[in-house]
Amino acid sequence: MEAAREAAALEQAGADGLLVFPPNSWALSHADDCVIEHHRRIRGATASPLMLYAAPVGAGAMAYTPSLLERLVADPRFVAIKEGCWEVATYERNLRLIRKLRPDFVVLGSGDEHLLTSYLVGSAGSQVSLASVVPEVVVSLWNAAEAGDWTSARAAHERLYPLAVAIYRDAPRGRATVRLKACLKLLGRLSCDAVRPPQPPVIPNELRALEQALRIAGALQETKNG
Incomplete structure (x- = not known):
């Protein structure tokens, strides 16, 4: 009701x-x-x-x-x-x-x-919530698939897959919302990635995995010191 x-x-x-x-x-x-x-x-x-x-x-x-x-x-x-x-x-x-x-x-x-x-x-x-982080890559995968260009589609998939794993699959599970918000903050689209209790905030290991995956996806550039 x-x-x-x-x-x-x-x-x-x-x-x-x-x-x-x-x-x-x-x-x-x-x-x-x-x-x-x-x-x-x-x-x-x-x-x-x-x-x-x-x-x-x-x-x-x-x-x-x-x-x-x-x-x-x-x-x-x-x-x-x-x-x-x-x-x-x-x-x-x-x-x-x-x-x-x-x-x-x-x-x-x-x-x-x-x-x-x-x-x-x-x-x-x-x-998919992944499209809130890297919409351009998701769209490129879709466009390639629609065109039957499976070589380009596979290339887009290779860019997306590490990020999908880092957000949805890596232990501990059930952390997608926390990790999605962390990605959006890393990309400068959110000023704060705080989440409601009882979820703890993103931890350093998670953040490093997300940063690496975003670089593979081409969404985050290397810093001068990185």
């Missing part, structure tokens, strides 16, 4: 479309009808096009099964999906299922570490 109220408020404020995330509590367990009801209530409170979210396979029960995904995609109010399963085989399985059910449905690859693979398998674009 809270999500439905927020969705209606966002639409009234001028949103052209809405992305419906699953509640974090679903990571433990949920009934399929609970998922359908969550989306039904948001649909009933709004009139805008809606987007589904496919959670990472590592997020417990939050990732939708094929049978549940089929029920969600059947709703004509939903026109797209942020496909964030973060696992290549599952991404392709979901893509093929959705295309079979609704060829017009927009699938946006959302695995920051395997954008190249999702573009090769098939994607209508991306919705």
Whole structure:
């Protein structure tokens, strides 16, 4: 009900479309009808096009099964999906299922570490937080893939991959927000990279890894003393 109220408020404020995330509590367990009801209530409170979210396979029960995904995609109010399963085989399985059910449905690859693979398998674009840090490199990867220039696409991937690993994969996990903000501060786009407790601030080892990855991506230049 809270999500439905927020969705209606966002639409009234001028949103052209809405992305419906699953509640974090679903990571433990949920009934399929609970998922359908969550989306039904948001649909009933709004009139805008809606987007589904496919959670990472590592997020417990939050990732939708094929049978549940089929029920969600059947709703004509939903026109797209942020496909964030973060696992290549599952991404392709979901893509093929959705295309079979609704060829017009927009699938946006959302695995920051395997954008190249999702573009090769098939994607209508991306919705990734990595693009907030190095949008030019993400766009260059997409443009090369669209043109079928896989040599250039691979080169862009080589620039992106170390940064994706440093932000999303390196231990400890669950630090993406902290590291994204640290990157934006390193690039001069944020004056402060403070995060809310209980997350601790970025530590020196993380910062060094991010600096190196940003240099590989071509976003951060070497200092005179570096």
